[in-house]
Amino acid sequence: MSEKILEVKNLHTSFFTDSGEVRAVNGVSFELDAGKILGIVGESGSGKSVTAYSIMQILASTGKVVDGQILYRGEDILKYNKDQMRQFRGKKCSIIFQDPMTSLNPTFTIGSQLMEAILLHTSRNKQEAHDRAAEMLTLVGVNEPEKRLKQYPHELSGGMRQRVMIAMALACEPDILIADEPTTALDVTIQAQILELMQELQKKLGMAIILVTHDLGVIAGMCDEIIVMYGGRVCERGTAEDIFYSPKHEYTKGLLRSIPSTGNQKEKLVPIGGTPINLLNMPKGCAFCARCSEAMKVCLEAVPEEIQLSHSHYASCWMNVKDLMQKEGGASNE
């Protein structure tokens, strides 16, 4: 058994806006093992990014974790004070964002931004921090690191900037790297470079990665385990094989049907009907029931509980309950 380094239990995060409480994350639980890549996939508004931000405690001022626990090696980080949290961020867990342009400060050089984290979290002096920064840039495949350290973010291309972000996140050797849509703003060929780099670094440094994305293709190639989110809840979680080859939630099935296949047989796509959920107006039952073609009466009335389907595979869908009951019913009749 590998070591559990992060455990999220029944996480609830809300934003308190003028138009009411927006329950962005609604009871999310999962575990992250050391050295594994965990993918969180979902559409916009599914709460995948907010889950990541809750772990880092970098929510917008209106947002608050209202319930639940986030355990890092058994310690609840929600009980950390400001200083402890500062120690946690960057050193134990760091994050890279979608847009590498807006997440780098345009008025500081790459070097000073990279060295800031190193000086803050380690006992290195300035010269050592400089060397470490250059070493990190080489590690992430930035050519001429000494020259780049003196450059400003606008002088680098999108792919280069994302490499710098990764170097910055990994400079203090964190146990966990959270990547929030790290390649969404990049072109396919650059995306391939960055994904390859992340996999390589993961093998070399052994950190765990939480990859937040909407792209099922990216998730399929990268992740050991996958969480599918909809409307702030976990629909289904399991290994990549569980999710892609035997999906057990109607939403996951719908998602997989709505992406074009790679082959030349052109089957018509089967879209998920309806429109994405309004978080201000959440249904009483399953969040997906309004768009689900299989919805039953019970789906409208009660939130389905998570059911364990195999040692790694969990899903929250009433269909599975129905199947189970039919099986049991069938067995008792005999």
Place this chain on the structure above:
Amino acid sequence: MSNEEKKVQKLVEVEGLKQYFPVKSGWGKTIPLKAVDGVSFDIMPGETLGLVGESGCGKTTVGRSILRLYEPTAGEVRYNGELVTRKNMHEFRKEMQMVFQDPYSSLNPRMTVEDIIGEPLDVHKLYTTKGERRDKILHLMELVGLNAEHATRYAHEFSGGQRQRIGIARALAVDPKFIVCDEPVSALDVSIQAQVINMFEELQEKLGVAYLFIAHDLLVVHHISNRIAVMYLGKIVEIADADELNDNPMHPYTQSLLSAVPIPDPKIAKAKKRIVLEGDVPSPLKMPSGCAFRTRCKYATERCAQECPALVDRGNGHKVACFNQ
């Protein structure tokens, strides 16, 4: 019947299209940015031509230059054999329309849906009475799957997918035969993307429109297109039947582009070998001599630095611009 009659008339012919933008380079000098540098292709009636490439390759500019949203630097665009010029563009806009990428910024927030869809009808005076205008608008809304009761709402009251439907209804208002779709599904979520793609296909079956489908998502483009053209730094490097291009990409750039596509299947994705390109796309202001791709190409020879390869037909309409493949 004679051979000539059997031959289908080309709907849109683009010949040697060039679009340069002047860029100030300091000290009062301007240098041309060659966004599109000699692009030629044809589109048949009812056909979908996919146009793919990375950001900055000029694919959007091609779409806009065809519709004369920019005045092309050089080259010709013919519609049904007739030359499209600046003067007669107004007439041709009835035949050629556009759907934009961003459903948020391409709709006027101060106009109701009815007025947004009605504007092309007003411009081209396609109705005689107010009732006729309203009927046409409601018919269009129905066509794209919008609820007719929502005609008096404003764009912000709709979700991204619905807004894109409004944009499509607006393009269809003048009953065009050709629509340039500029990344129409890139801003949408996967589940909504599938709805809109299906709608594009259904509209094509129903109305027989031809599309120039510009996108960067190769899975989507392969799904919807009959033929695909691949662009790199302002030039088409390869053009072929969609399935042919998928199975047998000849240009080294197309090969790496296809290998970089993330496949939504864990077994295939993990076993797949990516051809990872070194470096970044060069700046279009400092274009490499000869073949623009040679700086990232592993097959590049001296000849690639001296001459620019022309698009050559390798049979069955599969055209490639490369000396080495």
